[in-house]
Amino acid sequence: MEIHFGSIGKYRTLYLRFIYQEMKSCAKMKLVFIFGQCIMTIMCLYSVFCAFGMTLASIDIKCIRKHYFKQALAQLRQHPLISVISIAGTALSIFLIMLVVMLQQVKVAPFSPESNRDRFLHVHYMSISHKDWGDGTSNGPMSVRTAREIYKSLKTPKAVTIYCSMPISTPVSLPAMPAIGADVRETDDTFFKVFDFRFVNGKPYDEATFNAGTPVAVITESISRALFGSTESAGKEFLLNHAPYRVVGVVKDVSTLADSSYGQVWIPFTSTDLPNDTWSDQHMGMMSVTILARCHDDFGEIRAEAKRRMSEYNSILADQGYTLIDRNRPYDQETQSISFAANLEPDLKSARRERAIIFIILLLVPAINLSSMTQSRLRQRVAEIGVRRAFGSTRMEMVGQIIMENLGVTLLAGAVGLFISIVMAYLGTDILFAQPYSATLNAPTVDSSILLHPSTFLYALLFCFVLNLLSSGIPAWRASRTSIVNALGGRIH
16 A cells, blocks of 8 residues: 555544544553554654655555564564663663653542542642731641631632541441541542542432531441441441441542542541631631632633632731731642642742653663664664665655664563553552652552553653654664765765
């Protein structure tokens, strides 16, 4: 089959449609299929890229598929030591890059019960000052009163939930049975509308139950099995810190990496004395807020409305000498992920710049080494290049051929590096994903829904694409510039 450049627009459209359909479906596919489809996607992108770099001539796709990759395989066999070093170097680079990507992914990528992270805005902390404190501020979570007056009253968002800023390890047990420790989080009823917990039994507590302060609880599968021996525990009672509570729902276990929603037991904060745990005349307390926007485009309007409500509330507090400081909150998921202090506004641009520098270093250093190896292999193929040029191959066709030949090696090494990074992520979870500050003693956990997100594979393939261009592009260009006479004579210059 031949594809002519005059029809490249049609095939580019087909490529893009294909990529779109694959990206829509790959979230529900098994690992092997996700990886396979991503490889097909990058191959399509590579075909388009090479097409733009060549002259207006026909491309034999069958030839590219068979000849180029057969040529790459032959080169691997002819130079096994160089091939092993090239694959190992590329795999190590992709491994290190993907570890950095995964460390960021667990903070921002959506996974249950935080599948709507792209629509989240958070206010976990704030500051408060007083006219008698000078430049001093008190920093921490807010009170229920403050959360309701400023954020619960917002009209633009789809939903706003108020919950305890951190889970507290609390004893749970059955009567006359030994207690076990469980991470308990006090919430409102809207909490289960903002976060998409996967219920296996029962349902969440509703608004009427919350307003009445009824002692009910939603628990995880693990706690349900530990207390009752099964997950079918809705309607059963247990003791929470020696007080009787009734189970209304059972959910799938939640990873500690779901920082805002994590817990093992969730109860209405109206059933506890938590709303009274305040300071600074009941303006500060133990509560955080997460806002669920209708769409990402509403963020600006939500922030503007929150600023207005903060200003209005501060005008009321002025009589008491207090001023609340939000430090440009609410933060989106990415900004919240790098926020470590209540009294400091995170520098998102600086964090992105640091990640970009890391990626550049991890790409450039191996690319320089691999480029030298590619150049060495091309020196041994000078006569072949000369013959191809003598039979009519253009310079850009030679560049495209060398890049495509190197693509197979890069993809193989990239797959190895990605596999190692996933294995390392599972084996080194406690070290890699340890929270800088955590109120729970439970170790972080990861599962396939967190690590094997479609974006993980797309990032890996993108870096393979870039690394291949960096390591083979310049040697290929230099080789293509060799005159036919010099090439046939065995000289690359």
